[in-house]
Amino acid sequence: MILMLSALPIQASDTPVIKFEDRIEEYNLKNGLKVILIEDRRSSNVVSSIWYKVGSSYEKDGITGISHLLEHMMFKATSTTKNGEFSEEIKKVGGTENAFTSRDFTGYYQKVNSKYLSMCLKYESDRMTNLIFKDTDLKSEREVVKEERRLRTEDRPISVIFEKINLQILGMQKYGIPIIGTMNDLEKISTQDLELWYKKYYRPSNAILIIAGNFNEKTIRNEIDAFFGEIQNPQNNTREKNNFLKSTPSFKDISIKEKLPNPLLVISYIKPNFESSSKKDAYALDILLEIMDGGFSSRFTHNIIDKKIALNTFISHDLYSKEQSIFSIGGTPRKNVLLDDIQKSLISEFKLIAMNGLDNQELNDTKSRIIARNIFKFDSVFNQVMAIGGLEAKGLSWRLLDQYVDDIDKINESDIKMAAKRFILDNKAQISTIYPQ
């Protein structure tokens, strides 16, 4: 054993940093389409993706879920292709594809052998402007989305709870709007609504094309130009402000019964968007939450789960939020432990860190986990695309990812103590208690 301990392991922070800047080219077409090319020659694959800067946070009461419903409709016919043709072609060449909608963006991607990249670009550019909206297509797709809502929200108590919390604290606006929309709105959205939404947001100047993998840069630039260069932005391309009703956050307690086996406590806080807080504050909170619940050896596990107070704990947090957002902490108590007790235990962990700080070893171990994860994401071209697109579509730069390791490294004990005070102890908390039905 002595031998083992003398061969000290290398912490992830000691390994060379992999940077996107060594593999990225970015430029804009004349029509405003932003292009990001990420070179990665580990396989013969490429991921071709397009990101539109529109998601549920752009919606309003009455048409909630429209961005996501439009994402579904994008697999239908265009003026030059038939329903499902793009998907069929991707399948034929052994590729995979999917799409996703978030609060801030809607994205589409295909993973194929690089020799089929041109085909992806052709179809993707086609559906940027030529989509046809048919009532018959909407009729079936609306039902598909309602089934998706039943599957992911209505029959999942945890999703129901978080939908309620978001709505109460943020209101039916921006990040308070459920991405999938309400059943009521899903019933009402028409092909005209969808077409307007499409014409408003699906245009070159509101999109980012991100291609990653094994490609020839010169060829790909020419192809992008050929397929996307001529697409015009519609005349009225200034983004109209949504008519949001100003809603005041309500921190009133929620207490409900759901189909859960054990009680559950959720403590939620508001935090400012990434851009309006300093990087230092945002990353200090990131590390603080990692220290608390970032792994099996975190403080929550050690001091709350292992001390037989909670069966499990969780933290939900979006580091790079574009709008004011909610982050939550919580857990399920052990038998004979009250929700009040688990609440006290969770909060006392933040009090302890605010008062006593932490030792260098714990801080270094935590940073090591974060840095290793940063290296692991380069294993997948798709993950690289998601990391870059997720920032760029929120109006943030991919360079944040390259600076991340240095920025994290600059965070010290006093920043973390401050974050515990500012974001948790001095911040207003909303308490939700959920009991088994």
Next chain:
Amino acid sequence: MRKFVFIILIFFPLDNTFSYPQILEVKGNKDYLLIEENTLPIVDVRISFDMGSIHDENKKGITSFAVNLLHQQLYQNKKIIYYFEKIGAQYNSNVTKEKTEFMVRFVSSEENIKYISKMLNIMLKAEHLSDEMVQDNIERVVGIIDRRNLDPSSLVQKKANEIFYSNTTYSHPSIGYKEYVKSFNVGDAREKINEIITSNTMSISIVGNISENMSAFMISNIIGEIDGSGQIFESSSSTPKNNNKSVHIPFDSTQTHILIYIPAITRSDSDFYNLLVANHIFGGSGFGSMLMTEIREKRGLAYSVYSYMLPYEDFGVLKIYMQTKNENVNDALDIIEQQIMQLKNFDIPNEKVEKTKTSIKNNLISRLDTNKNMLNTLSAINDYNLEKDYFKNYIYGIDNVNLSSIKSALENKLDFDNSMVFTLGNK
């Protein structure tokens, strides 16, 4: 000669066999496989044993329970998991019906290879199990069982297995049942770990920035003083016979979950590739598959509908799964039944079969684009004792599929008469 090779190569498609990763048997041992991938400083390791929940015997859930204790053992006052996380390594374990596996991903360096392999050895030797850990784990596992029993997609799976595999060792969930879990003690856990973790039944798959020599060193460290007299358990279950039953499980939910089991084939069956192509067309390939087209695209009856083959050592199943709002369940069942009939008749144009074959072959190389994906494939090769020439044989297997070989496989190897339909919801 060189010129000749060049000419040949430019006419070869990119996805020919030369692009496949090279699989090395570390020091000539077929249980220790390596794909060396040096472009990133990452190593992925998977250690697996031929024991799973089918070997639980009269302590249902003990394999999963015992395996879950290993990373929680205290070593020098800290849990073993702490030593992994300290250097940013990611650890996971998993117990399936036939396998127990441990996965670690870490940043590569000679020091880390030594460190991780030593820690894995300490963990697998299981010398630090305690009564307290067992008691702690009981409440946690019971909590997970309770949660799964309230989740419709987990519950339909559990109930279907209990009925379809009744009277076989495959019937219970890997996590076990509350009444069994509550009775486990440290002796049970030790006994099970000693049964599972033996060096002669261990397979190790490694992918990443590590040489064959370092892999050999790592493997020898992992094995350390672990006992090598493990028994190789033969499974002896035969395909369950159920006579086309339908079972409804009442559950308060907005959707009804539909799960259909059709007895099928093992991974080593000569018709594996025939049924792989058939399933791709039927429901295994997302948009454009028969199920997706009829259920989702045309009628909007479900968000997700698919079929997949689940091959076990002695038998296999073709599963179909979807969920739809309670009012639509009869319509959905009618359509699935029609589609199963179409699968049975397989009145599919030859052109479609050929396109599917090309798609599957292209997809094989596409699936090998990350260390994680390569590890999954390498582990399957290791687990199923597939040949080192797996990639070549896979292509060969698909190439040999044709319309009449599929029809014959469907007729002889899918036991439609013994299929079962499970529904769970407020029908």
